[in-house]
Amino acid sequence: MKKTLFYLFATILVLIWLMPFVISAFTSLKSMDELMLEKKWWFPPKEIRLENYSTAWDDANMGRYFINTFIITVPSVLGALFLSSLGAFALAWYDFRFSKVVLMVFVGGMLIPFQMLLIPVYRLSISMGIYDRYLGVILFHMAFQLGFCTFFLRNFMKTIPASIFDAAMIDGANHFMIYRRIVLPLVIPAMAALGILEFTWIWNDYLWSLILIQSDKFKPVTLGLVNLQGQWISSWNVMAAGSIIAAVVPLVVFLLFQRYFIEGLTVGSVKG
Missing domain, CATH: 1.10.3720.10 (MetI-like)
Known part of the structure; x- marks a missing residue:
C-alpha cells in the first residue's frame, strides 16, 4: 500500500512538472486563430501546424x-x-x-x-x-x-x-x-x-x-x-x-x- 501511494504521488508530481512543457508543445503546433479563439488553451491542437518551427x-x-x-x-x-x-x-x-x-x-x-x-x-x-x-x-x-x-x-x-x-x-x-x-x-x-x-x-x-x-x-x-x-x-x-x-x-x-x-x-x- 505504501509503495502504491508513493508511486501514485510521484507520478502526479511528474505530471505537474511536465505540464508547462506539454502546454508549450501544444502551443507550438497551433495556429494563432486557434490560440485566440479557443478558451481551453491547454488542449491538444485541432490541426497540427509544423510550419511554426520553420518560421x-x-x-x-x-x-x-x-x-x-x-x-x-x-x-x-x-x-x-x-x-x-x-x-x-x-x-x-x-x-x-x-x-x-x-x-x-x-x-x-x-x-x-x-x-x-x-x-x-x-x-x-x-x-x-x-x-x-x-x-x-x-x-x-x-x-x-x-x-x-x-x-x-x-x-x-x-x-x-x-x-x-x-x-x-x-x-x-x-x-x-x-x-x-x-x-x-x-x-x-x-x-x-x-x-x-x-x-x-x-x-x-x-x-x-x-x-x-x-x-x-x-x-x-x-x-x-x-x-x-x-x-x-x-x-x-x-x-x-x-x-x-x-x-x-x-x-x-x-x-x-x-x-x-x-x-x-x-x-x-x-x-x-
Whole structure:
C-alpha cells in the first residue's frame, strides 16, 4: 500500500512538472486563430501546424544564434571546470594559511544575489574593452560559476584516500603530475555531472547575455527568441516553437551523458 501511494504521488508530481512543457508543445503546433479563439488553451491542437518551427528557425535566425551559443557555452564550461579543478585540488590537499578563508570566499560568492552585480559587471566589461564580445560573456560565466564548481569538486576530492598521494610523492611525482595523472581520472564522474549542470545553466542564460551583448551577431539563442516578439502582437505559437528548439540541445546533452551524471552524484556516497 505504501509503495502504491508513493508511486501514485510521484507520478502526479511528474505530471505537474511536465505540464508547462506539454502546454508549450501544444502551443507550438497551433495556429494563432486557434490560440485566440479557443478558451481551453491547454488542449491538444485541432490541426497540427509544423510550419511554426520553420518560421521560428527562419525569422529568428536561429542557426546563427545556435552557433553563438555554442561559442559561448563550450569554452565557459571547459574553462570553469579546469580552473575549479585546480582550485579544488589546492583546497582539498594543501594545508596552507588562510585556506579556510579562501574556501569561505568561494562559498560566499555563491550567496551574493547576482542582481547586485549587474551594474558593476556592465561597467567593468566596458572599462576592460570586452563589452559586446564573446570573450566578455565567456569570462564572466567562468568567473561566476567558479565558486560553485570549486566547492563541488573540493568535496569529491576529499573522499580520495590520502595514501594515494603519499605513494605518488614517494615515487617522485610532482604536484602537477599528481593532479593530472591521479586526481583528474578519479574525479571524471564528478566533473561530468558538473559539466552537464554548467552546460545547461550557461546555455539557458538570458540575463548576463542581455547585459553584456548588444550586437545581434553575438547574441545567443535565448536573446534571439526575443526577435519573435512583435511590436503589437506576439506570435505565441512561433515563440513556443523557438523555445522548444532552444531546449532540444541541453535535453539531448543530458540524455547522452545521464549515466555519467548519476555516477557523479553518487561518487563518494559509500566508503570502502
